[in-house]
Amino acid sequence: MAKPMTKTQLVAALAEEMGSDKKTAGGALDALISVITREVSGGGAVTLPGVGKIYCRERAERMVRNPATGEQMKKPADKQVKMTIAKALKDSVNG
Incomplete structure (x- = not known):
């Protein structure tokens, strides 16, 4: 299984796909993450x-079990x- 793509690699690939620089691609990715976080955290x-x-x-x-002690809580x-x-x-x- 391949290693997951890092944020740096994702920004570089996004910049190449968009035909722009890494700073613009990084800003676009950060804005997208911000919008998704705000919308999902708001329900x-x-x-x-x-x-x-x-x-x-x-x-x-719900009831869960502590795997170390077996205690139900x-x-x-x-x-x-x-x-x-x-x-x-x-x-x-x-x-």
């Missing part, structure tokens, strides 16, 4: 065409960020 969802949908899901209070309700992958991306990976 909304963001759809990236061809990639997928990022959204926040609420989890109810109650975990309070929380939120979890989820991503559903687009069919186009799944098909390009598998096809």
Whole structure:
């Protein structure tokens, strides 16, 4: 399995794809991350065409077990960020 692409590598690839410099590409990536973070943390969802949908899901209070001690404890309700992958991306990976 290949190593994940780092932010520096992503910015370089984005700059090359856009035909611009790394500073502009880095700014665009930071702006995109900021918009996604603001929207999802506010309870909304963001759809990236061809990639997928990022959204926040609420989890109810539940019982969990500490693996070290085996102790059962109650975990309070929380939120979890989820991503559903687009069919186009799944098909390009598998096809």
